[in-house]
């Protein structure tokens with residue numbers, strides 16, 4: 001073997017490492033530097049684009065929260081419950097590492113709007129029973145999101161969740177599952193399952209799927 005640092009030595013160790021005599025694509029140092037600059041620039045632009053999207057969604061969500069607060073003006077419990085569900089949902093999204101841009105927007109909207117039909121259900125049907133809330137919630141949620149120019153695919157998905165949020169057999173995705181768990185954690189306050197540890201564990205095992213949701217429920221009521 002040649003002594004280190006001679007061209008032959010470098011050829012030898014290159015061959016040993018890559019099992020070929022030269023790179024598949026030969027680029028000059030200048031080209032490599034230019035390529036890495038282009039890549040850096042591309043990544044910077046992508047990061048900036050994501051930051052802009054997050055900021056737009058945050059502004060829109062604020063407007064949706066205001067609309068929800070207006071509807072629940074006469075029932076402060078509705079606002080309080082909704083904001084707690086939103087908080088639970090955010091904790092689950094973060095801990096589960098749910099893809100924020102893909103599902104976060106939908107889950108946060110579903111959390112803010114899930115009970116939005118309650119007041120109208122009471123007014124129209126004299127009852128806040130789950131089915132009436134689902135029925136009346138969909139058009140109200142759609143209108144609020146349309147006012148904020150959300151994409152139709154987002155509106156459709158959130159409306160599906162709002163329109164089924166009392167019907168666990170219709171859960172068909174991680175976004176709906178997280179909303180369901182975030183809401184259930186609040187609703188468990190008035191359930192018998194929190195009376196003893198065995199009942200609590202059994203209830204959580206049977207009704208929760210995400211580890212973050214399970215932990216949140218157990219930590220709250222244990």
Ligand SMILES: [Fe+2]
Pocket residue numbers: 081085114115183
């Ligand atoms: Fe709720």
